[in-house]
Amino acid sequence: MIKLTVAIITxxxxxxxxxxxxxxxxxxxxxxxxxxxxxxxxxxxxxxFGVRFIKNTFIGYIEQKNFALDQSTHEYVxxxxxDEALSPDLLEMIKKVKENFLFDxxxxxxxxxxxxxxxxxxxxYPDTKLRLVKKSKSMWRGTNPHDILEMNSxxxxxGFLKGDLLHYSYESISSHVNQTDKFxxxxxxxxxxxxxxxxxxxxxxxxxxxxxxxxxxKLGFLDGRYGFIICFINALxxxxxxxxxxxxxxAKKI
Numbered sequence: 001m002i003k004l005t006v007a008i009i010t011x012x013x014x015x016x017x018x019x020x021x022x023x024x025x026x027x028x029x030x031x032x033x034x035x036x037x038x039x040x041x042x043x044x045x046x047x048x049f050g051v052r053f054i055k056n057t058f059i060g061y062i063e064q065k066n067f068a069l070d071q072s073t074h075e076y077v078x079x080x081x082x083d084e085a086l087s088p089d090l091l092e093m094i095k096k097v098k099e100n101f102l103f104d105x106x107x108x109x110x111x112x113x114x115x116x117x118x119x120x121x122x123x124x125y126p127d128t129k130l131r132l133v134k135k136s137k138s139m140w141r142g143t144n145p146h147d148i149l150e151m152n153s154x155x156x157x158x159g160f161l162k163g164d165l166l167h168y169s170y171e172s173i174s175s176h177v178n179q180t181d182k183f184x185x186x187x188x189x190x191x192x193x194x195x196x197x198x199x200x201x202x203x204x205x206x207x208x209x210x211x212x213x214x215x216x217x218k219l220g221f222l223d224g225r226y227g228f229i230i231c232f233i234n235a236l237x238x239x240x241x242x243x244x245x246x247x248x249x250x251a252k253k254i
Contacts, residue, residue: 001098003029005072006080009064011036013082014045016168021049023085023166024078027094034068061147065140076101077135079149083168084110090163094132103159105151106132111164114226115172122220122230123213129165130158143194145186173229180237188244198245206242211235 006028010017021031031051035042036058046053056067069077078094086094090108097106109126112119119125130138130149137156142148151158170176191198214220215231223230 002076002101003074004076004078004098005030005032005074006078007032007068007072008080008082009034009068010038010042010082012038012040012042014041016083017042018045019085020080020082021051027098030073032068032072034064060144062140062142062144065147069135072135075134075136078132085166087164087166090161090165093161093163104134104137104156105130105158106161107158108161109164110167112167112169114170114230117226119223121218121222122227123218143190145183176233180233184237184240184244187241188248191245192248198242198249202242203239203246206238207235210238
């Protein structure tokens, strides 16, 4: 059977990391946690599971996840966030492919839990992710904070596994709003340094387009009250990102 490393990045994840590790113990030949110097009980919880625990200064999500990929002992790596866990169906599928990996990477759907509600619309499901890969043929790319794991070549073969990656995203509406504020600041700075531009038109139009797409065309209304809240905050995210980018442009001109 081919050996597998499960690589997880953490920072103050005492509420999530135990669930994540427990969900992969039966398939992992190595569980690697790369931590950004947590100040809570994350390290002690990880030590209780006997994982390989490495501390590394956080530069960005992409950089940290690539570091974890590089530090993994085995060629096949399952990359997870601390607030994710394998569903029983996905766990069984990975057990089967471990007996004979036929592809260079595997995708599967991610199902998000929002304050106790499983979100099946709003453009959030199926949120298909590539997470199980040969590390020599893959790399984390994207623009922080929106990282994406990709194969290095279009010739690399990718399969699909049934079952869901369970994502325990937000415990409350407040946590969603707070993270939106944090992530839009990171995204605006990344866009600014990439030479992208904002405008008053984008600040006004992007939130409307985002809400309309997610709530009506992506059927967010079928998720009830939480569907409306999610789509509204998604629209707020667009407004904040382009507003913060616009402020950076104005500051540069001064």
